[in-house]
Amino acid sequence: MSSTATATAAPAASAIQRSQVDLVDFIDWSGVECLNQNSAHSIANALKQGYREDDGLNVESDADEQLLVYIPFLQVVKLHSLAVKGPEEEGPKTVKLYSNREHMGFSNVNDFPPSDTVEFSAENIQAGKPVVLKYVKFQNVRSVTIFIEDNQSGGDVTKVQKIAFFGTTVETTDMKGLKKIEDH
Amino acid sequence: MVLEATMICIDNSEWMRNGDYTPSRFQAQADAVNLICGAKTQSNPENTVGILTMAGKGVRVLTTPTTDLGKLLACMHGLEMGGEMNIASAIQIAQLALKHRQNKNQRQRIIVFAGSPIKYDKKMLESIGKKLKKSSVSLDIVDFGEEDEGKPEKLEALLTAVNNNDSSHIVHIPPGPNALSDVLISTPVFTGDGEGGSGFVAAGPVAVSDFDFGVDPNIDPELALALRVSMEEERARQEAAAKRAAEEGSSQNKGDEQSSKSQDTTMADTTGATAATDAAEPMSEVDALLQQAIALSMQTPASDSAVRDTDMSEANNEDQDLAAALQMSMQEGEKDSSGQMDMSEVLEDQAFVSSVLASLPGVDPNDPSVKDLLASLHGKSESADQKKDEEKAPKDDEK
Numbered sequence: 001m002s003s004t005a006t007a008t009a010a011p012a013a014s015a016i017q018r019s020q021v022d023l024v025d026f027i028d029w030s031g032v033e034c035l036n037q038n039s040a041h042s043i044a045n046a047l048k049q050g051y052r053e054d055d056g057l058n059v060e061s062d063a064d065e066q067l068l069v070y071i072p073f074l075q076v077v078k079l080h081s082l083a084v085k086g087p088e089e090e091g092p093k094t095v096k097l098y099s100n101r102e103h104m105g106f107s108n109v110n111d112f113p114p115s116d117t118v119e120f121s122a123e124n125i126q127a128g129k130p131v132v133l134k135y136v137k138f139q140n141v142r143s144v145t146i147f148i149e150d151n152q153s154g155g156d157v158t159k160v161q162k163i164a165f166f167g168t169t170v171e172t173t174d175m176k177g178l179k180k181i182e183d184h
Numbered sequence: 185m186v187l188e189a190t191m192i193c194i195d196n197s198e199w200m201r202n203g204d205y206t207p208s209r210f211q212a213q214a215d216a217v218n219l220i221c222g223a224k225t226q227s228n229p230e231n232t233v234g235i236l237t238m239a240g241k242g243v244r245v246l247t248t249p250t251t252d253l254g255k256l257l258a259c260m261h262g263l264e265m266g267g268e269m270n271i272a273s274a275i276q277i278a279q280l281a282l283k284h285r286q287n288k289n290q291r292q293r294i295i296v297f298a299g300s301p302i303k304y305d306k307k308m309l310e311s312i313g314k315k316l317k318k319s320s321v322s323l324d325i326v327d328f329g330e331e332d333e334g335k336p337e338k339l340e341a342l343l344t345a346v347n348n349n350d351s352s353h354i355v356h357i358p359p360g361p362n363a364l365s366d367v368l369i370s371t372p373v374f375t376g377d378g379e380g381g382s383g384f385v386a387a388g389p390v391a392v393s394d395f396d397f398g399v400d401p402n403i404d405p406e407l408a409l410a411l412r413v414s415m416e417e418e419r420a421r422q423e424a425a426a427k428r429a430a431e432e433g434s435s436q437n438k439g440d441e442q443s444s445k446s447q448d449t450t451m452a453d454t455t456g457a458t459a460a461t462d463a464a465e466p467m468s469e470v471d472a473l474l475q476q477a478i479a480l481s482m483q484t485p486a487s488d489s490a491v492r493d494t495d496m497s498e499a500n501n502e503d504q505d506l507a508a509a510l511q512m513s514m515q516e517g518e519k520d521s522s523g524q525m526d527m528s529e530v531l532e533d534q535a536f537v538s539s540v541l542a543s544l545p546g547v548d549p550n551d552p553s554v555k556d557l558l559a560s561l562h563g564k565s566e567s568a569d570q571k572k573d574e575e576k577a578p579k580d581d582e583k
Contacts (some may be wrong), residue, residue, distance in 0.1 A: 036318040039349055062348070063314045103288050106318055 020080045023073065023165040024049055031072040031143075035106065038062045041159075043069055052162040058086070061158040065151050067092075068106060069163070072143040076170040079138035084120060085128025085162035086151075092158055094119055094149040097133070099141045109147050122152050128162055140170070189232045189249045189290040190224055191278035192217055192297075197239035197269045199300035199330050204359035209329050212364035213297050214260050216326070219365045220295065221256040223374055232290065234281055235259060238274040239267040239300070245277065249285050269300045275312055279321055292321040295373065298339060299329030306341045313345025322351040324373045328364060473511055 027047065034043035041060035045051045061067045079099075086092055096114035098104065115137040124131070138144075144165070151158040194217060200210040217235070224231045232249035233256055246259040275294060282292040294316070302309075316323055323346040325339050336356060343354045353372040357364060368374055 035320060063317045063345075066318070105283055106315075107283075 020166045020168060023077055023079075023167055026073045026075060026077055026169065028072040028074045031070070033070040034059065035068040036062050036064070036066060038157075046160045046163045047071070052085075052164065055085075055161050058159045058161040061148075061156075065148075065154075065156055065158045066106065067146075067148040067158055067160070068104065068109065069146040069148075070102075070104065070143065071146070071165075073141065075172045077141050077165075078135070078167045078170060079133055079141050079144065079165055080135055080167040081130040081132045081165075082118065083128055083130040083162065083164040083166070084118075084125060084160065086125045086158075086160045088122050088126050089151075089153040090155060090157055090159040091122070091125035091152050092120060092148040092150075092160055093125075093152050096147040096149060097138075098145040098147065099138055100143055101145055102143065104145050104147075114147070120152075125152065130164070130166055138167070141167075185228050187228055187230055187287075187290050188224065188293050189234075189282055189285045189287070190220075190293045190295060191234045191236060191249065191281050192220060192295045193271075193274045193278055194235060194237050194263070195239060195269050195297050195299040195329070196237045196263055196265050197267055197300045198265060199269075200265050202329065205328070205364050209299055210263075210265055213299065213328075214263075215363065216297070216365040216368050217260060218257055219369070220374065221253055225251060225253050225256075230287065230290070232285065232287070234278075236274060236278060236281070237263065238269045238271060238296075240264065241267065243270055243274045243277050245281055248281055268303070269298070271296065271298065271302055272304050272308060272312055275316070275323075279316060279319065282321060283319070292319070293324065294321060295324045295326070297326045297328070298335070301330050301332035302335055302338050304338070306338050309338055309342040310345040313342045316346045317348055320348070322346070322348070324352060325354040326357065326368065326373065327354060328357040328359075331358070 024047065032043060032047065037043055038060040039062075041058060043059050045054075045057040046059040051057050059067070082095075082097070084092060084095060095118045096109070097116045097118070098109075098112070099115045101112070116134045118131055118133070120131075146163065148158055148160070194213065196210065200208070200213065202209050205212040221233050221235075224233050230251065232251050234245065234247050234249040235256060236243060236245040247255055250256065275296065278294045279292075282294070285292075313323070323343065325343060327336060327339050339354055343352055346352045355368065355371045355373055357367050360367075
């Protein structure tokens with residue numbers, strides 16, 4: 001089942017609600033991978049703070065128009081909404097999200113159903129407003145895989161300027177805070 | 185040293201019975217595969233290699249990616265030739281085998297030995313290449329054996345479709361006197377993307393000449409390390425000395441006693457002037473020693489100035505005993521006002537200096553420039569002997 005979200009829907013207008021935070025700080029950068037990206041335009045341009053704000057920097061696809069991005073998080077999070085920004089023509093159209101699936105490849109994206117699918121229209125991909133996801137499917141997320149299936153114009157290259165997740169963290173034990181019990 | 189999982193695709197079709205590579209195409213290929221397995225597992229202990237055959241009844245995976253070199257060599261035995269090579273399925277199956285590798289941090293690489301004609305068309309190969317590129321798999325192609333029309337073009341097209349930042353390579357090896365494996369060793373298939381193959385112990389008849397210093401780091405790592413370190417030190421010192429010489433040369437313009445002698449004026453100008461200046465100033469003994477030694481070496485026109493600077497400064501900076509000995513000989517010469525006297529006193533000890541130079545770690549006595557230096561210094565001492573005799577007479581008188 002897929003949910004289509006438009007920019008006019010009320011929940012989408014203010015995705016930052018109920019203390020949803022931008023999860024960029026919780027991304028585990030050492031494990032971020034992007035398949036089929038053009039090496040000159042890498043995924044960091046769309047994800048990292050500062051780079052993603054710059055519309056001139058974007059991630060581009062290489063051999064064809066699909067992109068597969070794997071983002072692990074430093075701790076368990078709940079995903080509330082997703083903001084994707086891209087140019088009108090080459091921006092993504094169909095975006096499928098898979099939660100907690102490691103090391104997917106293009107060959108097995110179709111093997112299991114996505115946790116959520118978002119179809120962007122040309123206006124809302126240009127605006128880059130956050131889109132609410134199926135919150136119930138993303139309660140216990142360690143990693144998320146973004147599969148960009150096609151782009152707005154249907155051309156060979158997909159360009160994405162910004163990808164941002166909003167949500168909350170789940171209470172997890174901070175291992176650094178644990179102190180060793182002294183033996184008496 | 186890149187962490188990699190490799191799948192090697194072997195061609196065991198009927199075309200491999202041909203003997204245009206010694207002893208037969210198949211045997212040459214097997215040797216090359218053995219060498220590659222060895223090289224990959226050596227360059228990084230966590231590298232894995234797997235093997236599959238492309239012809240026969242169908243594509244068959246002999247081993248999935250493993251670190252065990254013994255297993256890889258063992259499964260090369262007892263292979264039978266027959267059938268036709270199916271390159272498209274082979275590459276796809278290799279990709280699948282790589283996808284299920286245990287260590288997902290390894291990069292993926294496929295090495296294809298294409299010895300028989302390719303029946304697929306370019307488009308098909310290009311689409312396969314594109315899929316490989318999407319999954320960031322690198323591909324190395326060894327084009328040998330049967331020279332079919334269009335085969336090189338098809339393989340080149342496949343390579344361009346896969347190639348991402350030069351991580352994929354193709355090698356065309358025509359039949360010839362050299363063994364297939366020997367030719368392959370020097371190619372990027374073996375050496376990776378510019379990393380040396382020098383860490384790899386040659387299992388076959390390949391000479392040790394690949395190594396930097398004629399010493400196999402695996403057999404004698406300490407010696408190899410010592411040679412490399414001393415070479416780097418030498419280089420660093422040469423650069424420092426060259427810089428210093430360049431600075432002094434640009435600022436000096438005085439004539440003096442040394443340069444007025446029958447020397448090569450251009451060379452003597454720089455350090456000759458320096459020596460005079462320094463001799464006049466009150467300096468520490470080591471510095472005076474250093475400058476005089478440099479002037480000494482600069483006066484001989486045959487050798488490279490930088491090397492001599494290096495030799496002498498090495499002598500003075502590193503070897504305390506040598507410094508002390510030279511200093512003692514210097515002290516005899518310090519009484520004389522003329523700088524030339526100082527030179528001859530040092531020259532007196534030339535035999536000692538040359539023997540010490542030969543024993544210095546950074547100096548190779550067989551180096552032609554060092555030989556020239558020694559020869560010219562010896563020649564100097566002979567001509568200076570006469571003057572020395574003259575001076576010795578008045579000295580004896582003083583004593």
